[in-house]
Amino acid sequence: MLERLESLRQDALARVAEATDAEALRVLEKELLGKEGVISEILAAIPTLPQEERRDTGRGANALKGELLEAIGSKRALLDEALVEALRDGGGFDPTLPPATPARGGLHPITQVRREVEAIFTSMGYEVLDGPEVELDYYNFQALNVPVDHPSRELQDTFYCDDSHTVVMRTQTSPVQIRAMERLKPPFRVIAPGRVFRNEEQDATHEHTFHQVEGLVVGEDIQVGHLTWTLRRLLNELFERELEVRLRPGYFPFVEPGFEFDVRCPFCEDGCRVCSQTTWIEFCGCGMVQPCVLEAGFSGREDVDVSKLTGFAFGFGLDRLVMMRFGIDDIRNLMGGDLRFLEQFPC
C-alpha cells in the first residue's frame, strides 16, 4: 500500500503541475481529494488492511492529502496571476484596479442663479409659483391683453401645438400671473421662474428655449415706488453692492405705464462687452398692471373687489443674468448639453 501511495503522489503532483487552467485544476482536485476521490478511497480501505499496515497507511494518506492541498492551492494562485497578466497585456479589463468612482452631478448654472433669485424674493415675502409649459392661448395671450394682431402672436415667434392655435408652448411666464389671480386672494406677492419657448433663429443671444422670472404684486395702494424698490433690492443682493438704476418708458401690452428698467453696468466704468459699450444694461421690462388684466384675472371672483386693487409686474431673462454672473458670451452654451462647458460651474 505504501508503494501505491508513493506512485500516486508522483503522478498526482505531476498532473497538478501540468494543469493549464482553473477548470482542469478543479476537476483534478475533485478526482484526488473529493468525497469519492482516490485519497478518500484509500482512507476508507484502511480497516480492511492487515493490522501492521494500517497505521503507516493512514499517516501516509493524510500526509499526501496535505501535500496535494498545498500543491493545488499554489497552482491555483499561479493560474490566477497568469490570467490577470494576460488580461492586462491584452489592454482589456484589469480586475485588480479599484472600481471607477461614479461621477457626481452638479447644479446647472441656470439652476444656481434661479435658486439665488428665489431666495432673495422669498426673503421679501414672495411665493414661488410654477405653471404649465404647454399653455392655452387664453392664458398666454388673451388674458394678458395681447391683441390678436400683436406681432408676438405671429407664427415665427410662437410654437403652436395644434391647427386651431388654441394650445401654445408658452412664450413667456406671464400666464402664471393670470393663474395666480384666479387662485390667490389679494394682497399677494409672487414670482414665476420657468422655461419659455420662441420660434426664433438661434444666435449668440437668442435661443428657442430660455428662462424668465416674472413677478406680480397685487394689493391696495401698490405704486411705482414699490416696484423700483423691489428691483433695486434684487440687484443689490445679486451683485452685493448698490448699483445705479434708471426707468425709461417702455411698451408692454399688460402694463400701463410700462418701463424699461436699466442698471448701471457692474463690470465697467466706461463701457465693455457686456453692456455693449453703453455702461447701461437693459435688465427688465416692468410696469403697473393694466386694470383690464386685473379684471380678466379676477373675473368671477366674488371675494375680490377689483376696483380697489392695483399691482405691478416685472419680467427679466434668467439666462442673461446667468451670462452676466459667469461671464458667458454665447447663450447657446447654456442649453447645449456639453458637459465640458457645464463642469466649469461646479456647485
Ligand SMILES: [Zn+2]
Ligand atoms: Zn460694461
